[in-house]
Amino acid sequence: MSLKSEILEQPAVLERLYRQQRSRAGEVARTILERDVTSAFLAARGTSDNAALYAKYLWGSMNRLPVALAAPSLFTIYGTPPRLENCLVVGISQSGQSPDIVAVVAEGRRQGALTLAITNDPSSPLAEQAELVLETCAGSEGAIAATKTYTTQLFAIALLSAALKGEAELFEALERVPRLVEETLALDSAIERAAQRYRYMTQCVVIGRGYNYATANEWALKLKELAYVVAESYSSADFQHGPIAIVTPGFPILALLPKGAVFEDAYGLLSGLVEEHGAELVVASNDATALGLARTPLPLPADLPEWLSPLVGIVPAQLFCYHLTQAKGYDTETPRGLLKVTRTW
């Protein structure tokens, strides 16, 4: 399957995931609640690491779990892993193959921690090591750049969060996600036209905050992987602690800014970047004022709950990267220097 068809396939894939894993997520949640889990410890690389960032914010705020992102080298190289007895140790990986991620989960299990694999391959080494498995049900991934395997990881993370919380309205919101993604895919031809403007963009910054810090990271990663743009991602707070110095008139800033709790803070930064620094913005938002700041506005659906906005907000970003890659004359299917499964240690 091509990259484009995998982007377009996402509503159907997410719907299948919900159907096939809802009850499994309930079982996983029950096991977590029964055990003495005081925090979560997540290991992932690349796109999956961006999904882990979403879990850090979502499980932190909705389930009040402190979430640590693993430093795999402590397990694989330094050989002195931290004590994980009271943690939920989670490995997130599409393929379930990268030895460093498998090693973190194996060590968690050895120490007696509760372990969970979130993976697209339930027969992978990662799934075999973990006590619990949530499948992402994305189907086989043909493109090198991850799209549907990212949104399904986010969905699995959100589904588990809802299951831990056990409120019916959370599940109702999850059920609406495939439709919201479908609606966003209608931006395709507008984004194709808009992408022409960025043909010679060689560097940019991507901003998101809170739940959408993950989206900023994933957007930036796709820009690097596919369009070879040096794209750096920041939360709107971190960006002010130093990196803002790189912004000159015309500097391209891409931003995710759906309505919600962090809107005001991030909006303040972006309007200052336009007014005081002369930055040029691409903004994905469902707020008219925020879209009004942008040279290239990417409208998101109006009825988008903030906690699920990363699942929908990444879609125009995927389309933007796809069309920019084509505008630059690069190959969307086989980006240089990348393999489908990267094995690190």
Next chain:
Amino acid sequence: MSLKSEILEQPAVLERLYRQQRSRAGEVARTILERDVTSAFLAARGTSDNAALYAKYLWGSMNRLPVALAAPSLFTIYGTPPRLENCLVVGISQSGQSPDIVAVVAEGRRQGALTLAITNDPSSPLAEQAELVLETCAGSEGAIAATKTYTTQLFAIALLSAALKGEAELFEALERVPRLVEETLALDSAIERAAQRYRYMTQCVVIGRGYNYATANEWALKLKELAYVVAESYSSADFQHGPIAIVTPGFPILALLPKGAVFEDAYGLLSGLVEEHGAELVVASNDATALGLARTPLPLPADLPEWLSPLVGIVPAQLFCYHLTQAKGYDTETPRGLLKVTRTW
């Protein structure tokens, strides 16, 4: 004081810090060991956040503490902070002023967690909120870009790690750090000459792994703050999971690669970047083979223990950024768009 004099002052400042805080670090360590701490939860921004990354690796490997880096927006904006009862909650901030960092520590204390401030100002709001305080004793900071306040934060983190472990040889190694920093400062004029080559560099990648992932982040931040270079930092493992696609012949890669456990892994990546991708390297290392890969080698002292290498390895990086900023004709003392104390929420 100017930026350059603050860089040069570091050996003296580190020596003073050791003298003034060694016994305090022992008291802090005893309190931590007495309480039921199962993990550490760190809040910081900008340069201090890079120091927090060092703590994540060092406390993880040497003290076997799982370390989570806080998402401050969960405290300040979402209003649903995670449960921190069993954590050591640490705020790291030179000024101790940023309201978001203060808010994380205040919430930790409210929940009954053990709290610690690592700050240069023992009368700051951060220090007032925390039960325990480690001072970084860096003296007043005049330059906008942090140098001595970063190395002293690293030193305080390493001192606490040694105090928790309580082994005499660790303290002996700490005592040698000021001399190693002094030795490294002798590279000044060689780095001044070498920096000319990068006058028109507008983007680059900085690589480090393990303890020196922090150094890569701090080097990249200084490049952005002072020389306005779009500099991205990666661990050698993360870089292979996608971002490596941006490398074309001549692409500048800056790397920290001291001898130690992660050397082999990172060396493998760097030699591949040269041989297969044609990247051009700047390498700070105490290994002749690694220096041999580089167009611009930055030799580090031979007798550098890996766990303390970030304190010494950042010094040639500071000098590199300082001289590059001058070569580009920018102002080293008042970088555009930055304030001494950034207050975010």
